Each structure stands twice: as structure tokens, then as C-alpha cells.
Amino acid sequence: MKSISRLPIPDRLRRRAERQLLIARAFGRRRVLRVDADRTPLINRHDILAFVTLRNERVRLPYFLDYYRDLGVQHFLMVDNGSSDGSADYLRRQDDVSLWRTNAGYKKARFGMDWLGWLLMRYGNGHWCLTVDPDEFLVYPHCDTRPLSALTSWLDSIGRRAFPAMLLDMYPSGGIEDQPYREGQNPFEIARFFDPANYAISKNDYFGNLWIQGGPRMRAFFPQNPLAGPALNKIPLVRWYWRYAYVSSTHMLLPRRLNQVFDEEGGEMESGVLLHAKFLSTLVEKSAEELDRHQHYANSQEYRAYNAGIERGLRLWCEESREYGDWRQLEDLGLISRGNWA
Amino acid sequence: MMPGSVRLGVLLLCHADLDIAARMARIWAEGGAQVCIHIDANVRDRHVELMRVALADLKRVAFSARRHRCKWGAFSLVRATQDTAAQLLADHPDLTHVYLASGACLPLRPVRDLIAFLAADPERDHIESVSAWDVGWTVGGLNEERFTLYFPFDWRRRRWLFDRCVAWQRRRGIHRRLPPGLSPHLGSQWWCLTATTLRAILDDPDRPRHDRFFRYSWIPDESYFQTLARRHSVQIESRSLTLAKFDHEGRPFQLYDDHGQMLEESNCFVARKLWSGSAGLLARFPRRGEGAPDVSPPRPARFERMITRTVQRRVLGRPGLYMQSRFPRKDAENGKTSAPYAVFQGFSDIFPNFESWLQDQVAADVHGHLLGPETVEFRGRPGIGPGAISSHVAVRDRDPQGFLTALIRIAPRMQIFQFGPRDNQALNWFMATDPNACLFVVTGAWMMPLIDSAMPFDDVRRISAHLQKVELAQLNVLNSVWVKARVQVHDLTDFLARPRAILDDALRQVDPQHRGLPAGDLPPVRDTTGLPALLRRLRNSGLRPRLAGEALPQNEVATGERNAAE
Numbered sequence: 001m002k003s004i005s006r007l008p009i010p011d012r013l014r015r016r017a018e019r020q021l022l023i024a025r026a027f028g029r030r031r032v033l034r035v036d037a038d039r040t041p042l043i044n045r046h047d048i049l050a051f052v053t054l055r056n057e058r059v060r061l062p063y064f065l066d067y068y069r070d071l072g073v074q075h076f077l078m079v080d081n082g083s084s085d086g087s088a089d090y091l092r093r094q095d096d097v098s099l100w101r102t103n104a105g106y107k108k109a110r111f112g113m114d115w116l117g118w119l120l121m122r123y124g125n126g127h128w129c130l131t132v133d134p135d136e137f138l139v140y141p142h143c144d145t146r147p148l149s150a151l152t153s154w155l156d157s158i159g160r161r162a163f164p165a166m167l168l169d170m171y172p173s174g175g176i177e178d179q180p181y182r183e184g185q186n187p188f189e190i191a192r193f194f195d196p197a198n199y200a201i202s203k204n205d206y207f208g209n210l211w212i213q214g215g216p217r218m219r220a221f222f223p224q225n226p227l228a229g230p231a232l233n234k235i236p237l238v239r240w241y242w243r244y245a246y247v248s249s250t251h252m253l254l255p256r257r258l259n260q261v262f263d264e265e266g267g268e269m270e271s272g273v274l275l276h277a278k279f280l281s282t283l284v285e286k287s288a289e290e291l292d293r294h295q296h297y298a299n300s301q302e303y304r305a306y307n308a309g310i311e312r313g314l315r316l317w318c319e320e321s322r323e324y325g326d327w328r329q330l331e332d333l334g335l336i337s338r339g340n341w342a
Numbered sequence: 343m344m345p346g347s348v349r350l351g352v353l354l355l356c357h358a359d360l361d362i363a364a365r366m367a368r369i370w371a372e373g374g375a376q377v378c379i380h381i382d383a384n385v386r387d388r389h390v391e392l393m394r395v396a397l398a399d400l401k402r403v404a405f406s407a408r409r410h411r412c413k414w415g416a417f418s419l420v421r422a423t424q425d426t427a428a429q430l431l432a433d434h435p436d437l438t439h440v441y442l443a444s445g446a447c448l449p450l451r452p453v454r455d456l457i458a459f460l461a462a463d464p465e466r467d468h469i470e471s472v473s474a475w476d477v478g479w480t481v482g483g484l485n486e487e488r489f490t491l492y493f494p495f496d497w498r499r500r501r502w503l504f505d506r507c508v509a510w511q512r513r514r515g516i517h518r519r520l521p522p523g524l525s526p527h528l529g530s531q532w533w534c535l536t537a538t539t540l541r542a543i544l545d546d547p548d549r550p551r552h553d554r555f556f557r558y559s560w561i562p563d564e565s566y567f568q569t570l571a572r573r574h575s576v577q578i579e580s581r582s583l584t585l586a587k588f589d590h591e592g593r594p595f596q597l598y599d600d601h602g603q604m605l606e607e608s609n610c611f612v613a614r615k616l617w618s619g620s621a622g623l624l625a626r627f628p629r630r631g632e633g634a635p636d637v638s639p640p641r642p643a644r645f646e647r648m649i650t651r652t653v654q655r656r657v658l659g660r661p662g663l664y665m666q667s668r669f670p671r672k673d674a675e676n677g678k679t680s681a682p683y684a685v686f687q688g689f690s691d692i693f694p695n696f697e698s699w700l701q702d703q704v705a706a707d708v709h710g711h712l713l714g715p716e717t718v719e720f721r722g723r724p725g726i727g728p729g730a731i732s733s734h735v736a737v738r739d740r741d742p743q744g745f746l747t748a749l750i751r752i753a754p755r756m757q758i759f760q761f762g763p764r765d766n767q768a769l770n771w772f773m774a775t776d777p778n779a780c781l782f783v784v785t786g787a788w789m790m791p792l793i794d795s796a797m798p799f800d801d802v803r804r805i806s807a808h809l810q811k812v813e814l815a816q817l818n819v820l821n822s823v824w825v826k827a828r829v830q831v832h833d834l835t836d837f838l839a840r841p842r843a844i845l846d847d848a849l850r851q852v853d854p855q856h857r858g859l860p861a862g863d864l865p866p867v868r869d870t871t872g873l874p875a876l877l878r879r880l881r882n883s884g885l886r887p888r889l890a891g892e893a894l895p896q897n898e899v900a901t902g903e904r905n906a907a908e
Contacts, residue, residue, distance in 0.1 A: 142598070146599070149619060150596075150617055153596075154596060196752055197731060199748070200745070201665070201666075201744050203669065210669055218732065218737060223732055226734075261667060263659065263670070266657075266659050266668070266674045267656050319724070321730060340589045340653055340655070
């Protein structure tokens with residue numbers, strides 16, 4: 001990847017080469033995935049599919065699966081990266097989950113995207129595909145009254161192939177260890193708060209996407225060096241074609257036109273958010289473990305910061321935090337938009 | 343005329359979701375209408391067979407003998423309508439009215455209501471028909487050029503060819519002549535015509551010529567019957583009985599379960615376009631008819647307002663909002679910020695506690711130097727400002743425009759802040775070109791804190807040189823022809839000569855309800871006795887102070903000479 005970006009060739013060709021390389025890479029890594037439970041023959045032609053990688057998320061899984069089942073996801077294609085807490089056993093018992101396992105390095109697989117890239121290529125072609133983490137919960141306009149298939153058929157009818165949903169970090173009012181998360185519980189009963197307005201946006205001309213940073217993580221962990229903070233822009237829902245590729249997590253895609261999910265003429269296109277239930281009691285164990293594994297982005301500097309924060313008795317809540325209500329609240333705040341989906 | 347004397351026929355055009363279409367056909371047929379269904383030739387025979395079986399028990403339902411392959415915006419849709427209508431009229435010569443609907447058109451009221459409504463004025467044709475020469479009916483598309491150019495290419499599939507073809511014809515000055523006796527009209531493609539009018543259109547001796555003409559016009563399904571009805575109809579009610587709204591790109595809106603209440607209130611007979619998964623709407627509509635038929639006319643205004651609002655949001659967006667799906671390029675913002683705000687430059691240098699004084703004067707949030715170099719000085723200096731915006735300078739400078747617009751959008755009250763050449767200058771153009779901004783500038787005021795500073799003179803001179811340069815660059819912006827903000831610039835000596843009048847004026851602009859400054863109520867001014875001495879010293883050290891005004895009458899060089907020297 002690095003070598004391509006240095007070659008003196010036009011951007012278009014370079015992007016094409018990068019995309020081919022990503023696809024080849026995903027194809028090449030397909031063998032590290034071992035089939036554990038293959039229920040893919042059950043997938044129907046118009047099903048909405050979810051693609052997930054996970055590691056030690058057993059306690060979160062029941063609510064996660066139910067949440068997306070309720071929205072209308074028909075099949076889950078999941079990669080278990082060496083869980084030791086029984087996640088795989090649990091998933092194997094679910095009728096709508098196909099499970100693959102691998103013990104290969106998360107970092108070496110571009111943070112799991114190579115594995116999912118292969119599954120997307122193999123099973124996602126022609127489907128609306130939702131690529132999320134087990135702590136991300138999609139909220140879109142009208143999600144209380146209309147299922148996901150209403151959204152996707154609307155997107156089909158207006159000729160859109162990608163739907164943006166930025167990460168919205170949710171946090172509890174007290175310390176994150178104060179209220180332990182129980183299995184099956186709605187994580188947003190605990191992590192009820194979010195930052196309404198501190199988001200910085202800039203456009204990446206090469207990929208044509210927006211780069212969004214901000215939220216509680218920025219103000220609590222990266223105030224001196226905001227550019228190092230995590231990116232919040234995501235495009236998790238895509239009508240997949242086997243020649244597409246995610247470039248960096250689900251932040252951006254190739255070909256470039258899929259990233260054009262925002263209006264530059266002043267109008268508003270439709271968008272949602274991924275409520276991010278990271279700041280729960282489960283983070284404590286996780287961040288300690290992840291620090292030892294060194295498998296995360298940029299030398300796990302994020303987890304290093306969390307760990308330091310947790311030791312200080314981390315509190316993300318502030319006077320200006322808002323309590324989450326529903327999608328209308330997010331739309332009024334300007335975090336999401338219904339576009340012209342009346 | 344008695345209600346019983348209206349015999350309604352329905353043309354049902356279907357191309358997808360045949361199970362829903364079958365339900366609609368059943369509603370129409372059981373309501374007493376004769377139904378003739380045209381199924382697009384692209385639909386697989388298997389699905390067609392299923393639909394035939396599903397409707398086998400209904401005597402009033404027939405299927406068109408010829409199936410056309412319909413393309414959006416092509417003449418094939420008109421052809422399908424013509425053939426199906428001819429068949430329906432031939433099979434049932436006693437019909438008095440024909441309603442054109444699609445398989446996704448949901449009857450909201452009982453069919454007998456519609457029949458009673460039509461019977462109230464049985465000669466009337468309900469067809470939206472707007473002259474193409476007058477105001478644009480279409481959304482975003484071509485208007486009269488639909489008729490004067492040729493459109494051989496499909497707009498959706500061959501957009502490039504379509505556009506080239508239109509551009510080429512415009513260049514060549516191609517202008518088709520209309521068949522005599524026709525005046526082009528446009529309108530919603532869903533109509534209800536009397537059988538007399540429809541027969542007249544279908545049996546028109548000039549029909550081959552009309553068909554030839556419309557074959558190459560654009561979207562003839564929105565103009566063929568609308569134009570010909572004008573030729574044959576006695577009485578036209580130019581409003582469609584079907585509630586069908588389009589977005590700015592001409593795509594129909596879909597109806598979902600949560601629209602139920604609004605559809606109910608719209609009192610329309612038919613609405614489209616039904617999303618195939620809206621089980622709630624299917625269960626709710628058509629309304630049960632009880633007692634005498636209800637002949638009240640449709641009242642779609644509220645529903646249409648809702649749609650118009652949504653289209654506006656899609657096209658114009660909310661002013662001052664920058665987010666993941668709205669990131670307008672420069673000068674396409676439709677409002678750079680969401681609300682008026684005011685910037686006071688230099689005032690806090692002249693009056694040491696200007697901020698708290700101003701806070702008492704106006705109903706607004708008065709901040710310190712929001713763009714300051716050390717920290718973001720929110721009102722009361724909290725670590726985290728309104729909307730959880732960080733007070734760290736690095737975070738703010740990551741996206742200063744996003745910072746300011748988000749603050750203005752999230753705060754319920756007007757925002758006022760201090761500014762000066764020591765602050766981040768990244769937003770100078772943004773604020774100067776924003777009609778919401780009110781800028782009150784006292785140039786050279788940055789000098790005031792330097793008067794009594796204990797710094798060595800070399801540092802004072804260096805700082806002065808830098809600040810003067812920055813402020814001059816800013817004044818270049820404020821003096822440009824692109825300024826949209828309300829800007830008032832005074833130099834320091836001018837301001838010191840009459841601070842009350844200028845402040846009073848500024849407060850009135852910020853807060854129109856402001857009752858004016860009471861006598862003696864000015865904040866204490868910083869001591870200015872050292873100012874002339876400082877200015878002289880700066881001048882003698884080789885730095886010409888250009889922004890403080892004429893503070894030194896003695897030794898002052900004449901203006902013209904000064905300009906020439908620069």
C-alpha cells in the first residue's frame with residue numbers, strides 16, 4: 001500500500017491499484033479463516049447481512065444480535081478472533097449466524113478488514129451489507145417506525161449505494177466502572193450521555209470522504225494533539241458489489257464515489273449514527289488485555305490513553321452532556337439527517 | 343344525478359410487488375369498480391400467474407390482452423394506458439368514469455365515497471393539467487423543451503447520451519412543431535377522466551399524428567392525456583385525485599406506516615406510493631365506509647407541506663449546519679451560520695472588564711477571546727464550553743469554522759465574543775462574508791495593554807510590528823467588496839474621543855430592544871496617558887503606527903505625503 005502511494009501516477013489509477021490490492025489481499029487471506037458454523041445457504045436474495053469481527057464479547061452478544069434482528073438484519077457473518085470467553089460457543093448456537101474462526105493477528109489483517117473483505121466479496125455481492133463492531137448500534141431516521149429494509153429500499157429507489165453513520169460515543173454519568181454491564185442489558189441504559197456539538201470535520205480530497213473527529217474521546221484523551229484522536233466518520237451500510245473494498249476500518253471505501261455520502265451544494269443527504277457503547281464496565285478488562293496484545297491502531301495509543309484514564313478514575317460526563325432520547329433529538333442537534341426520506 | 347349512475351372503471355398499471363397490486367385490485371373490485379390490469383412485460387410469467395390465481399374469484403377484474411415493456415419516461419407507458427383503457431371501455435361500454443392508478447396506489451377512502459364524489463359533478467374530468475408555457479410544474483426537469491426537442495435516449499440509463507443529445511439540439515436550434523390544435527399541458531400522470539373524454543381521446547381521428555408526436559417528447563405519461571384532455575374535455579378540474587408527491591429529482595415519495603395519521607387527515611381518495619412493507623397502512627386503509635357516503639373533497643395541504651419541508655431540507659439544508667451528510671463547499675452554504683452573532687475587537691483592550699460589563703447590558707452570551715491563543719475563553723471560563731466543546735486551543739484549531747458554527751448552532755442565545763490581532767485569524771474571511779456577523783472594530787486598540795507593560799521596549803516594538811501587520815491584513819479583508827457582515831471600524835483615537843456614542847450604537851445593533859446607555863454607565867477605561875509617548879517612541883524607532891489614528895497632532899506628517907511614502 002505504501003509503495004503505491006509513492007508512485008508518480010494519477011490519483012485515479014492509484015486508487016484503482018489500491019483497490020485491486022485490497023481485494024487481492026482479502027482474497028489471499030481467506031485461508032486463515034476456518035469455518036465453524038456455515039449457515040450461508042440460508043441467505044435469501046434480498047436479505048440484509050451484518051458482518052462482524054469480535055474477540056471476547058460474549059456478554060455483549062445477546063443484546064447486539066437482538067438489536068439488529070429487530071431492525072431486520074437477516075443473517076450475521078461473524079469472525080471470531082480467538083475468543084476465550086465462550087463467544088464462539090454462543091454464536092454457534094444461533095440460527096442466523098455463520099461463524100468463522102481465526103487466531104491470526106488482528107493488526108496484520110488490517111484490523112480484521114481483510115477477513116471481512118473476503119466474506120463481503122464472497123457473500124455480500126448484491127446485498128445491503130452492514131459492517132459493524134459488537135459495540136456499535138445503528139440509529140437512522142425513522143428507525144422507531146420503519147425497519148432497515150424500508151431504508152435500503154428507499155436508498156435503492158434513489159440510486160444510493162452507501163449510507164453514512166458516524167460514531168457517537170456514549171458514556172455513563174459516573175465513572176465507567178460504577179455500573180457493571182449485565183448480559184442482555186441495553187448498554188444505553190448505562191451509557192446514556194453523549195456530546196452534542198464538539199465535532200471537527202475536514203474533507204479528504206484523495207478519497208473524497210469527510211474526516212470527522214471529536215466527541216468525548218477527543219476532549220478527554222487527545223486535547224493537545226487532536227489529529228491523533230480516533231476518526232468518527234463511518235459508512236457501515238453499503239449495497240455491496242464484489243469489486244468494492246473498505247480502505248480503513250469502515251471509514252472509507254473504494255471506489256471513491258461511494259464516499260460521496262454528503263451534499264456539497266448546501267443540501268442534506270440522509271445519514272444516521274452508530275451509537276458506540278464502548279465506555280462500559282467491560283472496557284476496563286478489555287483495555288488491559290489489548291495493551292498486552294499490541295494489536296490496535298497506531299500502537300494501541302488509544303487503549304494506552306484509556307488505561308491511563310481508568311486509573312485516574314475516568315469520567316467523561318460533563319455539564320454539557322446530553323441524555324440520549326431518540327433519533328429526532330439527534331436530528332434536531334444536526335448529528336443525523338433524514339435527507340428527503342419523508 | 344344519483345350516485346348509482348356513476349359506473350367506475352380502474353386501469354391498474356403494475357410492474358413490481360404484484361402481491362400488493364393484487365390487494366389493490368381486490369379493494370377496487372370489491373368497492374364496485376371494473377378493473378383492468380396491465381402488467382409490465384418485464385414481469386416474469388410465474389408472478390403473473392400467481393396474481394391471476396389470487397384474483398380468480400373476482401368477476402370484475404380483467405387483465406389487458408397486450409403487455410407492454412414499460413420504461414420510465416417513455417411512450418410505452420402511454421401505449422399501455424391506451425390499450426388497457428380501450429379494452430376496458432370495449433368490455434364495459436356502460437362505464438361513466440375511468441381512474442388511472444398503479445399497483446402501488448393505495449385507496450384511502452372507500453371506493454363508494456369516490457363514486458359519490460364523482461356523481462356530484464359527473465361531467466367533470468379530474469386531471470391535473472398545467473400549461474407548459476407558463477409556470478414550471480415539473481420539478482427540476484425540462485419544461486416546454488419536453489415538446490420542442492427529440493428525446494430518443496433513456497434519461498435514467500443513458501444520461502450522458504441524453505444530455506449530449508439535448509445540448510446538441512439546443513445548439514442546432516431544433517424546434518419541433520406541435521400538431522395543430524394542441525397546446526402542451528403537463529400534470530400528474532394519475533387522473534380520473536369521464537368515459538366520454540377518454541373515448542374522444544382514444545378515437546380522435548388525429549390520434550396517429552398525436553402518438554407520433556408524443557413518442558419522442560419527454561415523459562409523455564405526464565403530458566399526453568393532460569394535453570389531449572384540454573382538447574376534448576368540457577370541464578376540467580385541474581387537480582389529481584391521487585395524492586402523489588415527488589422530490590426534487592422527480593422520484594415519488596414512499597408511504598410508510600407512520601404516515602397513517604397524516605394520510606387520514608388528508609382525506610384524499612388515493613395516495614401513492616405505498617412501500618411494499620407497510621403492513622400497517624394496508625390494515626388501516628381504505629377506511630371503512632359507514633352510513634351515507636362521504637363526499638367531502640380532499641384536503642392534502644398539510645401532507646403536501648410536510649413533503650415540501652422535507653424537499654427543502656434535502657435541497658437547501660439547515661443554515662449553519664456542518665455534519666456528516668451536509669458539508670457545503672465554500673459559498674454554497676445557504677447560510678454560513680445559523681444565527682446572528684457579534685464580535686467586538688479591541689474593546690476589551692480599552693476597557694479591562696468590558697466582558698462582564700457587556701454581559702450586564704445585553705441578553706446574550708458574552709464570551710472572552712474565543713479564538714485566543716492560550717485557551718478558548720468561554721463565558722465564565724469553563725473547561726468545557728456549550729455543546730461539550732473543548733476549551734483546548736489545539737482542538738479548536740483543528741476546525742475553527744466548525745468550532746464557531748457548532749457553538750452558534752448549539753447555543754440558545756446570541757453569541758458575542760472578543761477578538762483581536764493576537765487571536766487565531768483563520769475565520770476572518772468567513773466572518774466578513776457572513777451576513778449573520780456583526781463586527782465592531784477599534785483598530786490599534788491592541789496597543790493599550792502595551793502602554794503600561796513592564797516589557798523592554800524592543801519587545802514592545804516587535805510585538806507592535808507583528809500585531810499591526812496582522813490587523814492590517816484583517817482590515818484588507820474587511821474593506822473588500824465581498825463583505826456581507828455588518829462592519830463598523832473606528833480607530834483608537836476616534837473611539838477614545840466619543841466612546842459613549844460608538845458603544846451605544848453598537849449595543850443598539852446587537853440588541854434592538856436595548857434602551858440606550860444610561861448616563862455615567864461606561865466601564866472604566868484603561869489609563870491612556872502613556873499612549874502619545876508610546877506612539878512617538880514607536881515612530882522614532884522606525885515603526886510607523888498606522889492604526890491608532892491621529893493621536894499625535896504635533897510632528898504629524900500630512901496625509902498625502904504619508905501615502906506617497908508608503
